Amino acid sequence: MNTITNIKLLNEKISELKKNGLSIGFVPTMGYLHDGHISLIDRAREENDIVIVSIFVNPTQFGPNEDLTSYPKNLKNDSAMCIKHKVDILFIPNNDEIYPDDFSTYVDVVGLSSILCGSSRPGHFRGVTTIVLKLFNLVSPQNAYFGLKDYQQFVIIKKMVRDLNLNVNIIGCPIVRESDGIAMSSRNVYLSEDQRKQATYIYQSLREAKRKIKRGERSSAKIIDDITKRLEMIEDSKIDYIKICDPYFLEEVEEITEEVRILIACFVGNARLIDNISAKSKWIKAIIDQTKG
Amino acid sequence: MNTITNIKLLNEKISELKKNGLSIGFVPTMGYLHDGHISLIDRAREENDIVIVSIFVNPTQFGPNEDLTSYPKNLKNDSAMCIKHKVDILFIPNNDEIYPDDFSTYVDVVGLSSILCGSSRPGHFRGVTTIVLKLFNLVSPQNAYFGLKDYQQFVIIKKMVRDLNLNVNIIGCPIVRESDGIAMSSRNVYLSEDQRKQATYIYQSLREAKRKIKRGERSSAKIIDDITKRLEMIEDSKIDYIKICDPYFLEEVEEITEEVRILIACFVGNARLIDNISAKSKWIKAIIDQTKG
Numbered sequence: 001m002n003t004i005t006n007i008k009l010l011n012e013k014i015s016e017l018k019k020n021g022l023s024i025g026f027v028p029t030m031g032y033l034h035d036g037h038i039s040l041i042d043r044a045r046e047e048n049d050i051v052i053v054s055i056f057v058n059p060t061q062f063g064p065n066e067d068l069t070s071y072p073k074n075l076k077n078d079s080a081m082c083i084k085h086k087v088d089i090l091f092i093p094n095n096d097e098i099y100p101d102d103f104s105t106y107v108d109v110v111g112l113s114s115i116l117c118g119s120s121r122p123g124h125f126r127g128v129t130t131i132v133l134k135l136f137n138l139v140s141p142q143n144a145y146f147g148l149k150d151y152q153q154f155v156i157i158k159k160m161v162r163d164l165n166l167n168v169n170i171i172g173c174p175i176v177r178e179s180d181g182i183a184m185s186s187r188n189v190y191l192s193e194d195q196r197k198q199a200t201y202i203y204q205s206l207r208e209a210k211r212k213i214k215r216g217e218r219s220s221a222k223i224i225d226d227i228t229k230r231l232e233m234i235e236d237s238k239i240d241y242i243k244i245c246d247p248y249f250l251e252e253v254e255e256i257t258e259e260v261r262i263l264i265a266c267f268v269g270n271a272r273l274i275d276n277i278s279a280k281s282k283w284i285k286a287i288i289d290q291t292k293g
Numbered sequence: 294m295n296t297i298t299n300i301k302l303l304n305e306k307i308s309e310l311k312k313n314g315l316s317i318g319f320v321p322t323m324g325y326l327h328d329g330h331i332s333l334i335d336r337a338r339e340e341n342d343i344v345i346v347s348i349f350v351n352p353t354q355f356g357p358n359e360d361l362t363s364y365p366k367n368l369k370n371d372s373a374m375c376i377k378h379k380v381d382i383l384f385i386p387n388n389d390e391i392y393p394d395d396f397s398t399y400v401d402v403v404g405l406s407s408i409l410c411g412s413s414r415p416g417h418f419r420g421v422t423t424i425v426l427k428l429f430n431l432v433s434p435q436n437a438y439f440g441l442k443d444y445q446q447f448v449i450i451k452k453m454v455r456d457l458n459l460n461v462n463i464i465g466c467p468i469v470r471e472s473d474g475i476a477m478s479s480r481n482v483y484l485s486e487d488q489r490k491q492a493t494y495i496y497q498s499l500r501e502a503k504r505k506i507k508r509g510e511r512s513s514a515k516i517i518d519d520i521t522k523r524l525e526m527i528e529d530s531k532i533d534y535i536k537i538c539d540p541y542f543l544e545e546v547e548e549i550t551e552e553v554r555i556l557i558a559c560f561v562g563n564a565r566l567i568d569n570i571s572a573k574s575k576w577i578k579a580i581i582d583q584t585k586g
Contacts, residue, residue: 106401107399108401138458164398
């Protein structure tokens with residue numbers, strides 16, 4: 001594996017790869033890698049000649065009172081995991097090169113960026129889209145891999161790519177979970193053992209909601225009410241949002257008649273955890289088949 | 294010459310050109326081509342294997358009370374000029390493909406975009422940077438050519454390219470003028486014969502200012518005052534701004550001790566005309582040489 005920490009060297013390497021007509025699969029991360037990241041890397045490994053992983057804790061996507069300075073790090077372990085999973089290039093840029101002093105250009109996906117997580121984290125998605133666009137320009141990937149745990153991020157990046165005519169496929173990969181169901185996240189280390197146990201209620205509440213919708217429940221209000229009750233059982237927790245949205249534009253749905261995405265953000269202690277699940281009535285498929293027939 | 298009006302065909306063509314390792318020079322325009330544009334095309338022709346010109350009157354860079362609907366058009370003539378000057382591909386996209394109904398992603402060069410022309414035309418440069426980025430992504434040029442008449446645009450695009458790590462050289466080309474000195478612009482057709490004559494005062498005032506600075510005048514206030522008096526002699530005119538700025542960050546300069554850019558925007562009748570010139574004292578070079586010695 002080639003570890004590259006400056007842009008000039010990366011540029012040279014990328015030109016060489018492109019000259020040789022090799023396809024590049026890209027996995028942008030903030031490091032402290034877990035099995036969620038690894039699933040993206042493995043998928044990229046299967047589908048591309050070259051796999052590039054970046055590690056960059058991007059300051060522009062953190063709010064002033066968020067966990068930028070305490071965000072967990074373990075470069076040595078990250079590097080070992082990348083080697084084990086046959087990453088070709090690990091790109092670890094430094095902040096001064098990514099954001100020179102007079103940096104001032106930002107990308108905004110208007111609308112989508114100010115709902116859900118964007119509403120409680122103003123500027124967060126502007127930071128995400130800006131760094132992702134910069135990394136795409138640096139890495140020139142054919143394919144880029146994102147975990148669906150950050151479902152809104154995935155939708156926003158797909159939108160940016162379409163709107164800006166970027167020549168990269170955005171591939172969303174399934175959420176990877178711990179054995180107790182909690183979605184893997186670098187931020188799970190912020191949880192105490194007790195909090196960790198209770199945080200499993202988040203995914204449990206999503207599973208219950210999915211079951212109810214499958215069986216025919218159509219009222220979003222009812223489902224959200226059930227999830228709220230369950231999450232309120234977690235000690236020292238604060239619900240940020242529970243929303244039921246269409247999966248493409250993330251518009252809130254009142255009556256569930258199509259496939260939906262249920263999205264949760266919830267503080268457990270100091271950790272802000274997010275999770276989501278797709279849900280649809282078992283009748284929907286039958287109805288779609290019928291209208292086609 | 295190959296005229297392409299849809300994105301899919303352009304993509305196919307560009308992949309083919311890139312596969313063959315050909316360099317692409319790009320000249321983005323809003324059409325109604327004049328010798329200013331031609332100078333960009335000729336320069337691109339000299340420096341690249343392939344020359345691509347786009348014609349797109351970009352709605353997002355026009356304000357609600359501006360001249361979007363009346364902007365002059367002459368596609369037949371534009372096409373003939375492109376053929377004559379050996380353009381390989383003329384790209385004329387349609388608005389629905391460039392801005393689909395739910396389009397919502399914008400690029401902002403914060404700061405630089407809200408001064409000078411950006412101050413009187415809010416949103417203008419956001420429209421410019423967004424369309425230029427989209428076109429860069431579609432065309433994948435090695436080199437892109439812009440006229441220095443739109444000096445602020447040139448500075449902003451260079452900034453965007455650096456900040457977003459775009460892999461394209463931005464080449465600013467000298468202002469092309471009519472025989473009477475007026476800077477070539479598609480908008481000059483808005484001028485009556487009388488207005489046209491008086492509009493030459495704009496460039497005359499810039500030349501006078503340049504001479505005074507060369508001879509040692511250091512006070513921006515004094516220079517601006519002289520230009521103001523000259524422009525006020527134009528009937529039916531309204532000065533938008535007269536500024537003396539450093540050439541890189543466009544910060545206003547009070548005392549002229551380095552090279553500066555003098556920038557003017559002035560309405561003559563309904564036409565908003567812009568022009569600019571670089572100026573420096575003849576002593577500056579001597580002083581620089583001295584400090585080096």
